[in-house]
Amino acid sequence: MSESALQRRCHTIFPGHRQRRPAEHFAAMAAWCEQHDIDHDVYGNGDLIQSLEAKVAATLGFEAAVFCVSGTMAQVTALRLACLERASRLVALHPTSHIFVHERANYQLLDHFQALPVGDRHRPWTAADLLDVPDRLGAVGLEIPMREIGGQLSPWDELEAIKRGCRERGIHLHMDGARLWEAAAGYGRSAAQIAAGFDSVYVSLYKGLGGLGGAMLAGSSEFVARCAEWFRRQGGNVIHRSPYVVAAAMDFDARLAAMPDYFKRTQHLYAALRAHPAIRVNPAAPQANMLHLHLPVSRDHALAIRDALAAEHGIWLYNRAAHGALPDTSVVEIYVGDNLLAMPDDALRLALQRFADRLAAPPATGHGAPSDPICTG
Template sequence: MPNTNLRSQCHTFFSATPPRSAAQDFTEMAAWCEAHDIQHDSYGEGKLIQDFENKVAALLGFEAARFVITGTMTQTVALRIACQDKNNRLVALHPTAHVLLHESSNYQLLDHFTPLKVGAPYRPWTVDDLKAIPDRLGAALYELPMREIGGQLPTWEELDAIKAYCHEQNIHLHLDGARLWEAAAGYDKPLNSVAAGFDSAYVSFYKGIGGLGGAMLLGSRDFIDRSSEWMKRMGGNVYQRSPYVVAAAMRLDEKLARMPAYLQRTRDLYQLLTRYPGWQVNPQQPHCNMLHIYFPVNLDTANTARDQLAKDHGVWLFGRVSDAALPQQCYIELYVGEALLALSDEQVGTILGQFQALLATS
């Protein structure tokens, strides 16, 4: 686990955005609210939230949107409603889908739907993978990009084929767009072009956008209205959502404009990483502004080297380290954002060299 005390003492950060204090966030939010005459909502009703929902719906090309307090609630409810509409509980999901790996089996314990795994664990699934499932499906979920395999994206042509097949077969196609903002930059396509052909979509506001939390569900007006009722049943009818909406709304445009720069910096980083032949990068070329780096050491060795780098040089290189399938191998996830934009190639090269030296001696 990351050493949070040690992390807080560092002056240079490598991944994502350098940490902000609560006071900094609240000061920025207060100034934005003052400048835009923002009023609190009441149970999700109010100009702030409705304007933001309409803005995001227009960006992605959907009829309606609803701000939801968590992505976990958003996705399971969306798939539940989709399956009810099709009178079919079967949902196709990639083996690394967030719903399967990180949500404590809520789809099963709360009886939302029945999952079927589609495709191989280490690559994006294809239309042929979907066709190989002999069962009739009510819904399918596609994550763009796929976080657990280094931010991989299917080709644009493959994505189009999946959209067409689901439409032909009357399969509700849902978009896990937790990092859709990053995927659009990776495809070099407008957000509404990426989302076109999906029947519903979820986006997150605390990852690439840098908000405090919260998500949004998008779809037809009827779909959103019925999903919203289920959010209430599951305890999602929070009295005031304005803090989460403000934190996202005040940063959305700026962050979307920065996504191409983050992608280019990721490509630059990839070239710097080729200096270390003992390290392996997934994917082979960045699909978006994230990637996984595999080190030829065990997890404890990587953690020790990370902490020593922080102590010796005040640099926080990464947080969580994960075990890999092979022995004496582990990997980290790097999300490239403002922190790496602020560092020159020379600085990045120096940091990577220092870490490599520590790995060799840990």
């Protein structure tokens, strides 16, 4: 049985929002379009897409924003153009930057810019990390929050110092804000307050918002217009953006309004995890509505436990697992969204107890779920 099919048969699901299957999702989109009399855009021209672009720009405190089919395209384009403006192709990135970890060396192979890893991969940036770089930087790319280290945030005073240092040195400061909406609750500040002092910001239209895909890039009107032209040059000029835009627009306000509740539920989850010291949580206290669990079992064993809990008890705890730094350890991620928000406290505690019991038990012979698992209460 596939992972998605196994998850669909579960009633207690920890990560993210409830996943609607295509027919259900498209039906909801169609009803919303009918209710609001929505037409397709044509190559990015249309009332809905332009109103959403303006809304995102205003929410972030920028002059303009433009849709892009992917954050991968949006970010390297913004950094490339920032470097061209400043006659330096050198971009400082955290070692865990999405560009390094997940984008298959696109910045290098497509000749966008030269990247310099800066800082310690296990902690967020400080201003000193950047001030210690002797090279003349064209741009700095800062992820808020930093997903690969459990959703950690640079302390607010350090973030302000980073903004100030980049401004004083004439460096373009770009934000990878794929999860910026989530960081607002952790900082206790608005997205516009966090974005103030950045020259450009990318935000996702599907991660925390639960859309189908797509991204927005915000900045000055001139910079955004230049980026939009480069998106077209790179094949991003799809005739209709409307499916992505509708999926984001229909839930935009509700998702942003729910972010403080997701953060409170994350705090509750942290408290519940204290009863299970074998599960190490990163960060030590919530900074956004996500966390990493460091487990005392191998990656394969962690996936086997996940599938066994799903098959035997209808519990789905996490999606992927990664190898830990030490032998026979692993790391999993939980994003706190609608699923955990709606979960009764006793169901949460029971699921964690079943998980802890499995972690403490010796591995069974072989691994994986039974061939025909049945989800029971």
